[in-house]
Amino acid sequence: MPHPRRERFAVVDPATGEAFDEAPDQRPDELDAVVVRARETWAGWRADPEARTAALLASADAVEAAGGELAPLLTREQGKPLAESYAEVARTAARLRHFAAMAPETRTITDGRPVHSEIRWRSLGPVAAIVPWNFPLQLASAKFAPALAAGNTVVLKPSPFTPLATRLLGSVLSAALPEGVLTVVTGREPLGALLASHPGIRHVTFTGSVPTGRAVAAGAAPGLARVTLELGGNDAAVLLDDVEVEAVADRLFRSAFRNCGQVCMAVKRVYAPARLHARVVEALAERAKTVVVGSGLDPGTELGPVNNAAQLARVERYTARALEEGARAVAGGHRLERPGYFYAPTILTDVPPDSPVVMEEQFGPVLPYGHLDEAVEAANATRYGLGGSVWGTDLDRAEEVAGRLECGTAWINHHAELSLDQPFAGIKDSGVGVAGGPWGLYGNLRPFVVHRPREGGR
Numbered sequence: 001m002p003h004p005r006r007e008r009f010a011v012v013d014p015a016t017g018e019a020f021d022e023a024p025d026q027r028p029d030e031l032d033a034v035v036v037r038a039r040e041t042w043a044g045w046r047a048d049p050e051a052r053t054a055a056l057l058a059s060a061d062a063v064e065a066a067g068g069e070l071a072p073l074l075t076r077e078q079g080k081p082l083a084e085s086y087a088e089v090a091r092t093a094a095r096l097r098h099f100a101a102m103a104p105e106t107r108t109i110t111d112g113r114p115v116h117s118e119i120r121w122r123s124l125g126p127v128a129a130i131v132p133w134n135f136p137l138q139l140a141s142a143k144f145a146p147a148l149a150a151g152n153t154v155v156l157k158p159s160p161f162t163p164l165a166t167r168l169l170g171s172v173l174s175a176a177l178p179e180g181v182l183t184v185v186t187g188r189e190p191l192g193a194l195l196a197s198h199p200g201i202r203h204v205t206f207t208g209s210v211p212t213g214r215a216v217a218a219g220a221a222p223g224l225a226r227v228t229l230e231l232g233g234n235d236a237a238v239l240l241d242d243v244e245v246e247a248v249a250d251r252l253f254r255s256a257f258r259n260c261g262q263v264c265m266a267v268k269r270v271y272a273p274a275r276l277h278a279r280v281v282e283a284l285a286e287r288a289k290t291v292v293v294g295s296g297l298d299p300g301t302e303l304g305p306v307n308n309a310a311q312l313a314r315v316e317r318y319t320a321r322a323l324e325e326g327a328r329a330v331a332g333g334h335r336l337e338r339p340g341y342f343y344a345p346t347i348l349t350d351v352p353p354d355s356p357v358v359m360e361e362q363f364g365p366v367l368p369y370g371h372l373d374e375a376v377e378a379a380n381a382t383r384y385g386l387g388g389s390v391w392g393t394d395l396d397r398a399e400e401v402a403g404r405l406e407c408g409t410a411w412i413n414h415h416a417e418l419s420l421d422q423p424f425a426g427i428k429d430s431g432v433g434v435a436g437g438p439w440g441l442y443g444n445l446r447p448f449v450v451h452r453p454r455e456g457g458r
Contacts, residue, residue: 009188011164014079014305015295015340021077023163026187028194031155034183035200038126038153041180046123046151049103056100056149058176063093066172070137074165075296078133079304079341080259082296092141092169098420099149102441114454121445123151124226125202128195130216132208133159133307134262134363136166142435143205144182150444152203154182157192161308192216199223203444206230207264210383210429217432228433228443232264232361233386233426236379237415238401239272239280240392248391248413249283255389255415257291257345260304261365262311265387265409265416269358269368271375281330281349281369288331288345288367295340306341306364315343315364318357322368327351332365353378380406385427389415 007027010019045052063070071085078085104121111117129143136158144154158166163186170184185191196204197219204220205228206213213231220227237252239245256267272280294301306312312335319333332346343365351358351368358368359382370378379388388405390398390412402410408426411417418424424436434443 009160011077012161012308013076013340014307015297015342017309017340021164023160023167023186026185026191028191031185031191031194031198032200034155034185035126035198037180038155038183039200041178042123042125042151042153045148045153045178045181049151052149052151053100055177055181056096056145059173060093060096060100062172062176063089063096063169066168070165070168070172072297073168074137074162075304077162077164078136078296079307080296081301081304082299084259085296088135088138092137095138095141095145095420099145099441102146102149102438104150104441104445109449115451116454117449117451120448120450121150121442122448124444124446125152126200127152127154127203127205127444128198128201128225129154129156130192130196130204130206130208131156131158131166133161134259134264136162137169139207140166140169142440143207146435146440147203147205147444148177148181150441152444153180155195155201156182156184157195158184158186160186160188193219196220197222201225203228205433205435208232213431226433226443228435229431230264230424230426230435231429231431232363232384233266233407233430234268234359234361234382234384235265235387235389235407235415236269236271236375236405237267237389237391238375238379238405239270239276240390240394240398240401241273241276242394242397243272243276243392245276245279245283249280249287251414252391253284253287253291256367257288257303257365258416260306260343261367262307262363263416264361265418267367267389267415268362269370269379271370271378273373273375277349277369281347284367284369285331285347288347291345293336293342293345303345303365306343309341311363312341312343315362315366318355318360318362319346319348319366322348322351322355322357325352325355327355327357327368353381358382376401376404380404383429386430387411387416387426389413 008022074085109117296304332344336342346366425434
């Protein structure tokens with residue numbers, strides 16, 4: 001009996017607010033076949049490390065060669081400026097090369113017993129990678145590159161807001177990877193929930209909101225699948241009283257507004273001593289008023305639209321609430337009167353410390369500013385703990401203050417810059433598990449210990 005026709009769903013260009021293409025709406029009953037194929041392919045993929053390395057290197061080459069197709073499509077569905085999309089493609093290729101060169105290290109246990117003990121490493125099996133819409137390709141590669149390098153197979157599900165570039169990426173990678181090693185599935189809910197809870201999945205790696213992350217963990221629990229959850233942040237930038245405002249203003253602004261503020265580890269709050277308040281507000285407001293906002297396909301655009309209507313409504317709601325509570329918008333504070341999901345780059349001051357725009361992750365082009373002298377206490381006062389930064393000229397003092405921030409990564413005089421070699425993890429509600437560098441590789445492996453008698457032993 002033939003399968004029913006697969007439905008499709010519309011994909012919207014956030015710069016116009018209009019649908020420009022469609023993607024397959026994968027039926028939930030199709031997941032079984034995908035996961036079974038991933039399980040079957042796993043045996044051959046895990047058995048040949050040299051072939052895996054070669055395939056990952058070939059995959060990186062293929063991604064780079066397809067940049068001219070991938071980047072414009074990514075901008076069309078996500079909204080970011082084209083230059084940022086090309087950078088995301090390059091980062092995807094770089095991550096594939098990075099993990100292709102990485103292998104787990106066999107260790108010998110030396111504890112005086114007449115036994116030779118080795119710690120070896122084994123892959124887990126099929127991995128579910130569930131990716132949000134802010135960095136569809138980059139975050140996908142952050143999940144599938146270490147998983148594949150470790151010898152696992154991957155079922156990759158992008159956000160229904162940004163499925164097209166990921167589908168194209170899957171097609172590009174299919175020329176370098178054996179069939180079934182990496183499969184892209186697209187669809188609306190409950191597809192993601194069913195993938196996370198599928199009994200054939202052995203590791204679920206997810207990036208997204210805290211409520212959805214909790215649901216993913218609950219779904220994976222009955223099968224005891226491993227979970228890695230990156231659940232966003234509400235990063236604070238603490239400016240010390242010796243900071244040179246004009247010297248750091250551009251970096252601070254870019255750290256807050258890159259990708260239209262839709263970065264989990266973007267600066268989302270700024271705190272500085274009261275005596276610097278006026279200068280910092282003026283510097284940030286000037287940049288917010290002059291940054292070029294437009295379609296990401298326009299070469300002159302510096303800041304694109306918010307990705308989707310629901311997220312735009314969230315940004316509007318949080319900002320309106322802050323203004324009602326007594327905050328002032330010294331720049332922006334309103335939606336732009338044009339087609340698409342555009343919101344004026346916004347600097348808020350005099351924001352009540354318990355306002356949702358301060359306490360929650362607004363994930364848009366809005367930056368609340370506070371002039372609290374108890375900046376570290378305020379920085380640590382939310383339920384998030386992904387990243388934070390300290391800005392000042394006395395680096396020793398700045399480092400001491402950074403050490404008091406409750407977060408997984410602290411920067412000094414910059415923000416949201418990551419090395420492929422470093423661990424990336426948050427505390428509190430910002431997530432569970434570790435990604436990045438060798439920690440990302442070992443997160444996709446389990447230890448296997450072999451004991452044997454030494455020569456002449458029992």
